[in-house]
Amino acid sequence: xxxxxxxxxxxxxxxxVDITLRGGSVRLWRRDAEALKVARTAGGLDLKDFExxxxxxxxxxxxxxxxxxxxxxxxxxxxxxxxxxDLAKALAPHLRDGQVIFLPPGTFGSYLMMKTLRAAGCTxxxxxxxxxxxxxxxxxxxxxxxxxxxxxxxxxxxxxxxRLQDHAIDRIARAFPRAIxxxxxxxxxxxMNAGPIIHPPLIMMNAGPIEHFDHWDIHNEGTQPxxxxxxxxxxxxxxxxxxxxxxxxxxxxxxxHYSADGDEWMYGNLAHEKLTDSGDWREDLDLRxxxxxREDVGLxxxxxASVGRWAGVDCRVAVGLLAVASAVAEEDFAVTGRTLExxxxxxxxxxxxxxxxxxxx
Numbered sequence: 132x133x134x135x136x137x138x139x140x141x142x143x144x145x146x147x148v149d150i151t152l153r154g155g156s157v158r159l160w161r162r163d164a165e166a167l168k169v170a171r172t173a174g175g176l177d178l179k180d181f182e183x184x185x186x187x188x189x190x191x192x193x194x195x196x197x198x199x200x201x202x203x204x205x206x207x208x209x210x211x212x213x214x215x216x217d218l219a220k221a222l223a224p225h226l227r228d229g230q231v232i233f234l235p236p237g238t239f240g241s242y243l244m245m246k247t248l249r250a251a252g253c254t255x256x257x258x259x260x261x262x263x264x265x266x267x268x269x270x271x272x273x274x275x276x277x278x279x280x281x282x283x284x285x286x287x288x289x290x291x292x293x294r295l296q297d298h299a300i301d302r303i304a305r306a307f308p309r310a311i312x313x314x315x316x317x318x319x320x321x322x323m324n325a326g327p328i329i330h331p332p333l334i335m336m337n338a339g340p341i342e343h344f345d346h347w348d349i350h351n352e353g354t355q356p357x358x359x360x361x362x363x364x365x366x367x368x369x370x371x372x373x374x375x376x377x378x379x380x381x382x383x384x385x386x387x388h389y390s391a392d393g394d395e396w397m398y399g400n401l402a403h404e405k406l407t408d409s410g411d412w413r414e415d416l417d418l419r420x421x422x423x424x425r426e427d428v429g430l431x432x433x434x435x436a437s438v439g440r441w442a443g444v445d446c447r448v449a450v451g452l453l454a455v456a457s458a459v460a461e462e463d464f465a466v467t468g469r470t471l472e473x474x475x476x477x478x479x480x481x482x483x484x485x486x487x488x489x490x491x492x
Contacts, residue, residue: 213430224251372439429462
């Protein structure tokens, strides 16, 4: 299968090497041609995982997005959610009928990207799938090396529009065998997004040490019982919204990520221990600019709070964290973030929303 991987971050490099190792023919695209020089010279990317360190040859490495997606059966875009609109504009002239785009995770980017594609004049019949997390716990260790700590074993995935689900899931599952679990639609998938549940309590309740120490591991020293209680309450609101909208279990409660005895979560059992043992998450976090704030709070948490408001579910923990984070970042994410209001969907009835999710634009 021909796969285009878009972006130059942690997830994009992990996707390029992992899909290649699974037999896919990968074209890696990055906008920054200068940043691709090392990979082009090497002919691939260095992978570090449980098998050691080795070079994984990539079939094509390019800064030409048209060339990257020209014959792609699947387009994987593990870019930050705040890049999705610009990415859709760049893709618009090049897409063709039958192609599938995969956003891991999406933050309801499937709808936003489709809306942007149509506004840019793209008429291709494409499907956009999204899931609840990156398929890897991974970090880049340099301009040409990515470390993969563990791989996802369960990826709840919805498709926009849902009428194209079978076709899209077939393509995505070929790149991520035995991991994809189809769910109702793209909104159901957006409400599986783990980032807006994990990261907002961790960065807000660790704000002091984050700003005091040069590096701070929010997943190790920063994951204390009081913070876990807030995370559990926030996740309870997410699951309450899902239930209010009629979405079926399993809801992938985040508590299972931390428990060795719970149901298998997206990364399988003991993933949290692997994450903290790796040391890759001992980071220098700027609370104004880091993607945990800009993506997981400004887009993901704002979206969850808005869907809760639309569905009539009390999401006071989400709203409270959003308010505190907005004060820290000096930006009102309830106004500027990704919400049903800013997407133009807040006035839809539930039946109108269901039709949109099923039929698309």
